[in-house]
Amino acid sequence: MLPSFSYLTSHPGFRGTIKNSPSDFVVTEIEMPEHLLRDTRPESLDKTSEALLEQSSWCLEPPKKLRTEPPGPCGAPGPSECDPSRAGRDLAASPKQNQQEGEPELKSDLEEASVLDSLLGKPMSELLNKFACDLKDAWGLESNADAGTGEFSLGPVLGKKNRADLHSAVRQKFPFLVTVTKDNEMIVKGNADYRELCRLVTEKETSAFFKFLDAKLEKSTFSFEPDGNKEHRKTVHHFINRKFGKLLETKSFAVTNVNDQQNMSIMVRFREKSSSRKRPACGFQEKQDLYTAFTLQKENLETLEAISFLAAELGVLPSDFSYTGIKDKKAITYQPMVVKKVTPERLKEIGSKMEKKGMKIHNVHSTCQHLRLGQLKGNHFDILVRDLKHHSHDSSADLKERISEAMENVKTKGFVNYYGPQRFGQGQSVQTDQIGLALLNEEMVKAVKLFFTPEDTDDPVNNAKRYFLQTEDAKGALVMLPEFKVREKMLLRALNRYGVNHEGCTKGWLNIPHSMRIFYVHAYCSKIWNEAASYRLKIYGSKVVEGDLVFSEENHESISLNDKVHVVTAPEEASNKYSINQVVLPMVGHSIKYPNNKVGQWYHERLSKDDLQMCKFRVSPLQLNIPGCYRPILKNVQNLSYFLEGSENRTEIEDNHLSESKVSLHISFDLDSSCYATVCLREIMKCDF
Template sequence: MEEDSGTPVTHDSSTYVNDHVGFCGCIKTFPSDFVVTEINMHGQLVNEIATDCLSKSGGTLSDQSRSCQQDSKRLRLSPSELCIEEEYFREHDGDVHCPSDVLHSVVEEGKEHSVKKVLECYHDKAETLDSLLDQAVREQLRQFAYSIKDMWNLKSEPEVFSTEFSLGPIPEKTVRASLHGAIRQEYPFLATITKSGEIVVKANQDYQELCKLVSEEEASGFLKFLDAKLENSKFAFRPDGNKEHRKKVHHFLSKKFGKLVETKSFTDSEQKVVIMVRFREKNGCRKRTNAGSREKEDIYTAFTLQKENLETLEAISYLSSELGVLPSDFSYTGIKDKKAVTYQAMVVKKVTPKRLKELGSIIGKKGLGLSNVHSVSQPLRLGQLQGNHFAIIVRDLKLHSDDCYGNLKERVCEAMEKVKKNGFINYYGPQRFGQGQNIHTDQIGLALLSGEMVKAVKLFFTPEDSDDPVNKAKKYFIETEDAKGTLAMLPDFKVRERMLLRALNRYGLNHEGCIQGWLSIPHSMRIFYVHAYCSKIWNEAVSYRIKIYGTRVVTGDLVFSTEHIESCSPNDKVHVITPEEEMANKYTINQVIIPMAGYSVQYPTNKVGEWYHKRLAGDGLQLDHFRLPALQLNVPGCYRHILRYPHDLSYSFLENNGKDVRPGGDYLRDLILHLSVSFWLDPSCYATVCLGEIMKCDL
């Protein structure tokens, strides 16, 4: 937890699932009292890994490790790791190409993409549409498409575009992918989405907006180019001599499609200025013709990071500053506690093992350490771990003030056995929200979701009650809004803050400027604040669920289905409890899941679902607020079990002189006892929450 040990964390009685009495104690008196060690996909503690477990050929990962990394997406969606936070991408992985009517706008690079091949591929797609839809549905789709086009041509109000057309259930994912591409190629003014196994077609609002800036032919050509994803290709708009108009086009494309493409103005052979568009390169996804460039791009170095009394993102900011790379060049499996000694796996891009090892003598003064440095072939992903191991000292054990006649050691033993058997409510811990700080991360997340970009920036720079250089700089910014002056005051290792300030200095402290500021920091850091808000809502939802229903499984609750779990989407795996199943006690509370708020999750159909909608509406949010195209963020939501269990839980008592006292030993009333606890938890579970259930006291 990030708060001091003296900062109370209040638990209401309704937040517990066990009926034991509990006890009191202090955690995190010293950072070494709270040791967190990641457990990798092989079940190894990351601070005990030997480099010889890796392949000797070039230092790359072993076949087993590589297989785990390649399967990480499947693992993130497995029931054992329900709430790994990731973006859902459009369901389209075909290799679609451009039709003949826009070939004049596509600049090809490479002989493998000849005009003949492009036309052949496009005709294949047209044939696919005919072969996958029967004639009646094909005709209905055509009529729907042209009714939308007619309404657009008549400049009808936007409300008319709320009409949708469903192609009906299409269970096979590969068929859906082919249809998505084929429909969008033939009708670029339509958008397609998947809802519960059905393809739903509706008007493409991006097409309508783009047509206000360019011709209909250019808009159609661009959207076909965008959907085709033709490797090594570019799209050119018609020559445009109006600089202000070009700026509007650049801005629109960056705002709507900046995650996929980048734009630049060029002077063609006729000395006319054209806007050129190309796809952004993604590591490992595009071929490089220059061998030297490829070798440079493929440099990944893995290491185990040890940190003490430092946030994970702060540690990354400091390391990136020392190495001269971006914070986004670091990948990791999860955020670790601040007031603790933690060991976690990391991978950094564009840095050799030799260069990283040179930092060893520099970073020690920052409470950082590096070990197990070696080359790997790819970055890490969130949730790519089996869990975290915790070794914790709880100091100064005492009975609760109202427990006058209890035996302290008996209370401890009872609590341990209860939680070992019954588990604990799987709350997000206070470190998720920055408890003890003036501004919590969930407040920043709500401002971002609400589109209040300036407010979010000011919350981000709200200082704490101290006079260190960082908080002095923050105070100066809040008082003066002088981004350039604040930059001069801010330490170099505060990389996030400096990147945001540089953007604000360039674009200004206004809505658009603040959007550019947020876009300047890595995606993982932007999404962190939004997820903090969603985590807070999840905590409140679970408390409400336990308060009104207890540990009974009731009609309308959600569980994961055990049928066809590998072949369907996450939402298809969710099953709603029926009255008959409630009566038969078919499911237990440890199977019940609660959704994390997002635009594509299913909510319970009982009072918990009603609570969600009222709670979000109270913050001024609707489901569409969880798509943030301006910030290139999407929050589809996910699912998280109500209960979790500590694994391999063991404990022993320590006297004030550090001597080990076994649970069954004698206890002297005048002797101060401490408790040594060891266990491991699944990913995204919090040891402080587990301890809260065990002790039932303010931590």
């Protein structure tokens, strides 16, 4: 599993076998309390980062912010620079917007700028501000109808919640801009509707109207300034109904000024949601809000393989399932899942069929939201180690003493936090990190052929893979594959349509869910982290040295993750300010910093070895964005307990001396999320599995 990789502790350990059967290795997910799940924001690996799959929860994420309604573009909006000749308009008057009780007060321009600074970084925020002001200046050039039609890229933004926050912040700061997402890249451009309305009413009103529209506050209203020109009012009515008729409704009403003179004004309000079953505008949202939660018990199945079975039977996509982490294959595992667009009754109907596939479905109930990767507290493990023996170089020692020594040592000191073998496809002829490297290098055809490399077995799945590699006949291979091989089928359908070439293979990868695409890249990043951790311990041991990265415990929301990661100085090394338990190593990505010592140099040399020295860790053709994060080198085990059991009468053994191979070791412990029990066992037993 981790040959020649470093150990943390020095006890001799012992030998034994694990996972003789799935019941020898039982994993139960420790769920977060429900109120914490409701408050949890998506990670940026997500995050794109939907967050990173089963990596540390310390993933890059912009600071949280409150939704606000800031003032207008490029500072507070002044009198209109659009058409000043509109009849019956009071250009100096301020628009009236009825604010609901409890509605947040408007933030100052400086505060809103600081929100954009925190989301984008100050340099990018300043570039956005310049683009916005240049566009407004271009709009003032009426002689050029195409003025200000350019676009500005904010770069890739990972995670739906992060994108939504940024969409809102940009629109509230600059109501005359619109934001669109293309392959996770956010593009900013001028809002043509804003420009058109600005020709009908003052810019001050236009700005306030679009902020009202973006805020979407239920039962709120917006009133334009009084307007005595009936034809002009009619034009404004038509504009709003044409552009926003599904969302808004308008009416004219009489207003009286301070001189008791009557005039007419246009009021806008949001349409009430219809209770009709048709609901062309709102029905889609109701469908998306159907979530069913359940506990999945699986045996001898990968998590993604189990999801493929469930999706095929329910007639939904694998991406309709959400979960908090990947569980071992060679084990009995219990984990919460949520599926959308499926009722609890429908899920219960397939229970008996799934049992034949090695799955059981428990605790089925409706819920109001999906799950997110990394949204778990940890896992509880019950493990049986059979065939206990001494290591060959340690035959004279007492076995029970060796076991006790190993347990206490790891209980006290912890273990090296390597990624485990299931991360890489243990025992497979092609491991997942190899596919990930090919994707990072944008070698799409190579990645496809690695993906379809068969194992040396004679079964329908491997026969189909073998046939495809020999013939490149995607349609023929598609017919040979069983229905539950959803990923393979999705990829083959695209290859059949577009061909087994660079373009076709790119579209093939895009045909499978994002979480599955990025899984392979994360596997490669995990492999590099494992190698880096082993190198770090070999050259520096458990001493914290200058240039190491340590994680600050300061949890202020405004502090970015990179600011929480501190580079150890020479005086701090001399004073032993930090412990090895605080040292973290980066998961490679585009937004992390490296150690400022030999380990940092090692990272750059290692990536060069795989031709990734210039890699930006963004694979735009596949919509993959890898920001990176930080992972502690060491982890501790919690609630560790164990006992020895005889193989004949299955009773607990208390004798001081044990006969080899006649006893089994029962171990029970808890680990934090993203920690691997096989890695903890490796440290205890000093064995590579």
